Amino acid sequence: MTATIEAAGLRKRFGTTQALDGVDLYAEQGTVLGVLGPNGAGKTTAVRVLATLLQADSGTATIAGYDVAKQPQKVRETVGLTGQYASVDEDLTGTENLVMIGQLLNLSGAQARVRAKELLAWFDLTEAAGRPAKKYSGGMRRRLDLAASLVGRPSVIFLDEPTTGLDPAKREDMWDVVRNLVTEGSTVLLTTQYLEEADALADKITVIDHGRVIANDTADGLKRVIGGHRIKVRPTDPEQLGRVATLLTRIGTGEPEATGRNTLTVPVTDETVLPVVVGQLADAGIGVTELSLHLPTLDEVFLTLTGKATDDEEVAA
Amino acid sequence: MSIITAPDPTTSAVDLQRQGERPAVVKYLTHCFVLAKRSLIKTMRTPEALVDVTIQPVIFLGLFTYIFGGAIAHGSQTGYLQFLLPGIVGQTIAMASISLGSNLNSDIEKGVFDRFRALPIGRSAPLVGAVMADVVRYLILLIITLGVGMIMGFRIHTSVGAALGGIGLALGFALCFVWVSVFIGMKARTSGAVTGITMLIVMPLSFGSNVFVPTNTMPGWLQDFVKVNPLSHLVGAIRALFTGGAWGTDVLWTLAWMAVLLLVFAPLAVRAYRKRV
Numbered sequence: 327m328t329a330t331i332e333a334a335g336l337r338k339r340f341g342t343t344q345a346l347d348g349v350d351l352y353a354e355q356g357t358v359l360g361v362l363g364p365n366g367a368g369k370t371t372a373v374r375v376l377a378t379l380l381q382a383d384s385g386t387a388t389i390a391g392y393d394v395a396k397q398p399q400k401v402r403e404t405v406g407l408t409g410q411y412a413s414v415d416e417d418l419t420g421t422e423n424l425v426m427i428g429q430l431l432n433l434s435g436a437q438a439r440v441r442a443k444e445l446l447a448w449f450d451l452t453e454a455a456g457r458p459a460k461k462y463s464g465g466m467r468r469r470l471d472l473a474a475s476l477v478g479r480p481s482v483i484f485l486d487e488p489t490t491g492l493d494p495a496k497r498e499d500m501w502d503v504v505r506n507l508v509t510e511g512s513t514v515l516l517t518t519q520y521l522e523e524a525d526a527l528a529d530k531i532t533v534i535d536h537g538r539v540i541a542n543d544t545a546d547g548l549k550r551v552i553g554g555h556r557i558k559v560r561p562t563d564p565e566q567l568g569r570v571a572t573l574l575t576r577i578g579t580g581e582p583e584a585t586g587r588n589t590l591t592v593p594v595t596d597e598t599v600l601p602v603v604v605g606q607l608a609d610a611g612i613g614v615t616e617l618s619l620h621l622p623t624l625d626e627v628f629l630t631l632t633g634k635a636t637d638d639e640e641v642a643a
Numbered sequence: 644m645s646i647i648t649a650p651d652p653t654t655s656a657v658d659l660q661r662q663g664e665r666p667a668v669v670k671y672l673t674h675c676f677v678l679a680k681r682s683l684i685k686t687m688r689t690p691e692a693l694v695d696v697t698i699q700p701v702i703f704l705g706l707f708t709y710i711f712g713g714a715i716a717h718g719s720q721t722g723y724l725q726f727l728l729p730g731i732v733g734q735t736i737a738m739a740s741i742s743l744g745s746n747l748n749s750d751i752e753k754g755v756f757d758r759f760r761a762l763p764i765g766r767s768a769p770l771v772g773a774v775m776a777d778v779v780r781y782l783i784l785l786i787i788t789l790g791v792g793m794i795m796g797f798r799i800h801t802s803v804g805a806a807l808g809g810i811g812l813a814l815g816f817a818l819c820f821v822w823v824s825v826f827i828g829m830k831a832r833t834s835g836a837v838t839g840i841t842m843l844i845v846m847p848l849s850f851g852s853n854v855f856v857p858t859n860t861m862p863g864w865l866q867d868f869v870k871v872n873p874l875s876h877l878v879g880a881i882r883a884l885f886t887g888g889a890w891g892t893d894v895l896w897t898l899a900w901m902a903v904l905l906l907v908f909a910p911l912a913v914r915a916y917r918k919r920v
Contacts, residue, residue, distance in 0.1 A: 413754035
């Protein structure tokens with residue numbers, strides 16, 4: 327497989343802020359690369375460099391073999407971009423927005439209208455097609471923005487936080503759209519703050535923090551990197567927590583940690599210890615309301631990789 | 644609800660590849676026209692944004708003719724109107740340029756221009772398109788100002804050709820002068836700042852000129868400024884083309900100023916636009 331998105335050593339400084347501090351990204355054709363990080367990590371800056379909206383101070387990047395610095399027009403012909411803030415023209419109707427983009431991509435007026443109609447139907451916006459975009463709901467605006475980025479049938483699509491601010495049901499819809507695009511062979515770069523979203527969509531996940539890549543792997547690979555399985559126990563009677571802790575200390579490979587209300591989690595060697603735990607809990611007469619064996623969640627991955635929980639204290643990039 | 648209701652958008656009845664054959668210049672101009680049309684649609688949907696080219700020139704005509712005109716022209720308000728109207732055309736052209744820079748600034752803040760910049764179109768096309776659309780606003784300005792002026796008693800004393808020449812010159816000047824506002828629109832942080840800064844330039848230009856009174860009534864140091872002021876030359880040229888007199892020198896000076904404004908501020912504006920993050 328060849329790289330469709332490839333960036334090496336991207337650096338970009340804004341004043342005193344080093345937004346990108348040597349970022350490498352890589353995605354093969356027909357895959358989803360999830361770029362995960364908190365606000366201010368440099369995700370948007372990276373996307374803007376790859377979409378030719380911004381020049382990196384140093385480093386190289388190619389999209390479908392085209393150099394973003396040297397062949398920007400070729401890159402722009404290849405890429406569809408959906409920004410963090412839905413960049414549709416509010417005063418124009420859905421149809422007018424899409425027809426305009428089509429004509430800017432050198433479609434004739436008639437062809438641009440056909441294409442607009444197709445996309446509006448695909449994104450369930452046919453009824454709203456004649457209304458100015460400022461009358462759209464947040465979800466509709468996102469869909470129109472995504473539709474606008476697909477007018478030219480780009481083979482590479484950048485989605486910069488496509489579901490930020492959407493309610494969960496709308497988020498699932500957006501996920502379906504992304505999955506569908508990939509099925510058709512498009513390559514998607516998706517930035518997100520939602521660990522859950524990267525887990526659900528991405529073939530590979532690159533975790534960025536303070537302009538640096540701190541991990542790059544599959545979701546499962548990431549989970550393995552920071553340790554094996556964990557067992558989580560919540561006794562029915564909170565009074566029993568002490569006894570549960572003693573029991574888990576004997577079985578686990580580390581100290582049990584309190585993870586939520588009356589819940590203890592301990593890392594274990596492998597999944598075979600689960601029946602042992604169940605047996606010992608039964609022997610000790612401790613009833614449980616929750617007992618689970620799981621890989622670390624991506625939230626826990628981030629905590630381990632950065633030494634701190636995901637935070638929002640940084641300025642958005 | 645699934646929003647996928649039709650075959651996916653990567654397959655389409657439209658053949659996107661077929662269009663790549665036209666020469667680059669034709670494509671560029673087409674893009675500019677498409678973007679100009681966008682601006683026009685926005686203008687037509689917000690008619691209140693036309694106040695500066697409709698109500699404002701009328702207010703200035705009325706104000707200066709009926710309130711100050713009698714004093715300035717020693718009683719002959721109609722006579723003063725003959726002098727004033729070409730001046731008002733020049734002044735309102737300068738004032739009307741402010742809104743484009745301010746609109747473009749807020750467009751960029753809203754992110755619409757990110758979309759344009761991510762498309763394979765000429766970098767300057769969004770700005771050139773917006774300036775092209777502004778022609779319509781200046782046409783409205785000229786029609787309103789001349790129309791209301793005529794109702795008030797203004798008369799063209801030259802030929803239809805000369806009058807059309809004056810209108811053409813005014814439009815041409817407007818399209819060159821507006822690049823100053825576009826440049827400021829690209830540089831300033833907020834659209835409010837654009838209005839403020841451009842106003843600071845437009846005010847001395849329109850009052851330190853022959854718009855309201857003849858240059859020879861002013862002190863010498865001020866006359867030096869008035870005589871190089873591009874608006875003075877524009878107004879002098881329009882005045883001669885509408886009401887008679889020698890127009891050659893003023894027309895040449897105006898054309899020279901237009902070239903300077905265009906050649907300096909259009910590239911500066913495009914450069915500032917490209918650099919803006």
